[in-house]
Amino acid sequence: MEASEDRITEKVQSLSDLELAVLICLVADQHCIIEAERQLTRDVLEELKPVATNTFGLTWAVLECTEHTTLDDFGSGILVRGEENDYFGNKAGRGRGELIRGKRNFTRTAVHAAPKPFLFIALNASDTPRLTMHLNDQFFISHKHQADDGLPNLEELQEKNHALDDGASMSSVVRTPPFQPGKHKPQQALFLPDDLETLTKLVSQVRISSEVRAYLYNIIVFMRLHRAVAGGISALATRHFNTLAHIDSSSTLAPLHGLDYISPSMIALAARKIYPHRIVITAPENERSMQWGSSLEAVKAVLEGVTVEDVIEEVLESVEVPL
Structure with missing residues (x-):
């Protein structure tokens, strides 16, 4: 194993x-x-x-x-x-x-x-x-x-095509024997079904302490209560958050850490993947402090330029990290 x-x-x-x-x-x-x-x-x-x-x-x-x-x-x-x-x-x-x-x-x-x-x-x-x-x-x-993340598979394919084009241009000068096609064996995928099954089993073995579980749920609460958030912190998002924390902490999906338990850093990483597409930034007129008399202009100034990523990072900075 x-x-x-x-x-x-x-x-x-x-x-x-x-x-x-x-x-x-x-x-x-x-x-x-x-x-x-x-x-x-x-x-x-x-x-x-x-x-x-x-x-x-x-x-x-x-x-x-x-x-x-x-x-x-x-x-x-x-x-x-x-x-x-x-x-x-x-x-x-x-x-x-x-x-x-x-x-x-x-x-x-x-x-x-x-x-x-x-x-x-x-x-x-x-x-x-x-x-x-x-x-x-x-x-x-x-x-x-x-853009700077690169596209390695596409780049490799373009290099191969470029090499083929160069070979085609050389064929007008250098005579080569005709290509003899043989039986083409389909390329085996890098990850086989057994590999995915092994990963799934590893995820099921990951442990989480009560302190780290509390940290996870505190992040959820702080997300819901953030003044810039109008919605998106749903029950399904919470289930996905918990699932991803287990996957990120698998000893195989976090090979540089070799973990079989969930660490606070993995919780923070999972939050950055789960919530960016879900969180909805509130309109100033709907911000909750407007209900008790806040100035609309003041609220607009506070919320101006606030992004989903800003909300996530602010929450992660606000929630106490367990030792």
Whole structure:
């Protein structure tokens, strides 16, 4: 078992930030939002394709949603072309539910069951309106991809294509023997199903002390009571917060720390992943102190420029950290 954990730890250490976000969601059996600057979204999309295929052995489908996308467009658009029976098999089902929660995709002609594992990623441009509060709450974590984070899979693919182009240009000068194609063996994914199962078992073994559990819930209370927060600190967010704290503290997903218990630093890290896409900043006229006579202009001055990230960091600084 230790050899298996060491092998998985080496794999985890080789992952990019995007790949790690995907891994966390696969272990938790949840879904995520990825944000990037508008000019980067196309490149991030292309990066996610080999992440799905080469890193985790998943088949992917891409659906670009606009204000004109209908439910029928969405239902049929996410089906993997030509592999519906393998990945979204036609299975009879009753009732209706969201795809994210119920793992069912309802089209006009069938009910398609989601595969296992199944990951839904919402790729959003940073300057676009957020998803509705209810839909946001269903996503486990959010990850912001910055330009300097790099796109290693896409860059590797571009290097290979560049090498092929160079080889093609040389062929007009240097004669080479014709290529003899052999049987192509599909590339094995970096993370196999057994690896994900091992990670899930490790997460179930993580311990949390009463002091650290109190720290986690104090953060939730302080978030709810923050004057700039209008909403987003839901019961589902609390469950996700607790789940992610266990995953972040797994000895495999925190290889640099080698922890099998939850530390306060892991709680803070989980908070920075769980709440950015959920917290709604209040309008000055709705700030709670207005109920007992605060000046609207004074409240506007206090709330001016306050971001979700500011709220999270202020709460983390305010809550006493257990020793």
